Amino acid sequence: MGVGPIIAACSIIFCMMSVGSAVGHFFHWGTMNSLFLGGMLAMSSTTIIYKAFDDLGLRQKKFAGEVLSVLILEDILGILLMVVLSALAVSRKFEGMELVGSLFQLGFFLILWFVVGIYLIPIFLRKAHRLINKETLLVVSIGLCFLLVVMANKAGYSSAFGAFMMGSILAETVEAESIERVVSPVKDLFGAIFFVSVGMLVDPAVLMEYSVPIIVLCLAIMLGQAVFGTSSFLISGQPLRTAIQSGFSMAQIGEFAFIIASLGISLHVTDDFLYPVVVAVSIITTFFTPYMIRAAHPVASWVERIVPDNMLAHFENRQHLRQAATPLRKNPWRSLLTALISQVGAYFTLSVAVILISFAALLPLCRGAFGHWPGNIACGLLTLAAASPFLRAIVMRKNHSEEWKQLSKRSRLNCIGLWLTFCLRYALAAATVYYVLNFLSPFWWPWHVGASVLLVGIFINLRGVKWVSIKLERTFMQNLRSRDVQAKSGEPGYANRLNSRNIHLTELEVPEHSAWAGKRLYELDFSHRDGVMIAAIVRGAHRLNVPGGEAMIFPGDRIEVIGNDESLQTFAQRMNQEHDQLPLATSTLQLRRLVIHEGNCFIGQSLRDSGIRSQHHCMAVGFEDASGNIIPATADHIIERGDAMWIVGEDEAVKRLMK
Structure with missing residues (x-):
């Protein structure tokens, strides 16, 4: 996907949120109404745009791929936006630390559910592959979706967030295409129910009362996406024509706007009029979507005529020059730190999850079975044993990588930096162990510090812990990349270069x-x-x-x-x-028993020469013997008087043959 769609998506969301909030303040709708309105206008509809591209036959166009990439990122950022809006709605003011805490909590659940889901679900699907047919796959997929929906609700997030996360996990499995096929009818059914329920919430009286704001919002979306959407795609590195076509394609709002509107109503922070207003705006902009997409071509031609040639050449050649340029050697520090941040974050999240689950579920059981302090000891041992593969990975990951070796050979300063990263990771793992010991043990805290440092050192050097850690990571990476490996096996390596050309x-x-x-x-x-x-x-x-x-x-x-x-x-x-025009059958096939009597024209002829197939358009299935069994017919069989022949053919052909 690259960094281009990320830049475009972030720019569009920021600009359209600003436009929506400005319109809300212009009509004096209040701060929270304006803020939620900005969130609604920031999200274009993936469903509507995808359907419009299909209907117009444009899904194979280059700009369509760019638009769909940005829409996927908008959906992901939309989840984050919902969390931010929820935090602002609850506090009724912008609390920086509370917002940061909400973002960290969201990140924790995102990483935990994604990592655990990617590890467990593909394994389950592989193990149960022989037992799963289409119906079972449908039930399992929907069941997994509902499971994460319930978990998301329990964690304080919306149902849409849980469903989106499970969809992201299932999309990484090798069964993704099969799941998409079997779930598609259910998706269409619930989509229809969703939009019907949305339509039932529309109050015509409210629409008449707010007709002017509705028109203004429609114009704000269409003009805003035409201007800011085009500019965002230009900033992301797209040519001028592609940027205009992409920006014009996104000039509508849809399902995410309804979800954000429902969120505002459920939190009691938005007025009742806002929902039907947004629904009306969505309907109108959806109606104009095909016309906006078609209008992009003449608008692009007009802009190309008035834009100076040197500027137009600059827009067209940016990607060419970037692709043709000799790629610079990667910075090993950047590669190393990027990998360490992502991997340490994932393993630390798993360690925290193990500790939280252990303290919530395992600790009461151990205390009930063994007593308070013995139960604490048992719970602590089991918790540290379960978390040890993740703690080892926090400390030891990338310590023997190519980047580490390159940097260690370059200079003494690099060696100091590498050891600093090692010490920081060691301290993080020791702090995690310290938390467990300090929670369960009655001893003085300096003893806990020393024991934590010692235990992390033991985890690093235990072969069993190392083997489990490596096996868990390899299984996860295999599951994560399985679909990409399958899809890219033999994929032409020049595809990305072609995209930068015409x-x-x-x-x-x-x-x-x-x-x-x-x-x-x-x-x-x-x-x-x-x-x-x-x-x-x-x-x-x-x-x-x-x-x-x-x-x-x-x-x-x-x-x-x-x-x-x-x-x-x-x-x-x-x-x-261009397809073959196959003749349509005018009647059904009939199976009849034909007895060959004296004087029949078929007597003495073989089936091959009888013309039953070529002239009468029927087929001899077999001949009935004395015991009533049917013997399969052969082309060399000679037809004799008294034979009982079974014939298959269409109604009229069989009737003519029987006569």
């Missing part, structure tokens, strides 16, 4: 009744007819890279095609239009 790579599926099925690539001659090249043919689990002219394509094949937006759109349209 051409890009996309994947299309050959329709079931395609007229191209069974034909060779040299016969279809796509390069001359459509101006595209076939980079790969994917058939099931098999992949043919850079196929030759003798390669054939079949229904269901996924073909990776290289071309520009216009040629790819023409190619996709022609592929969907």
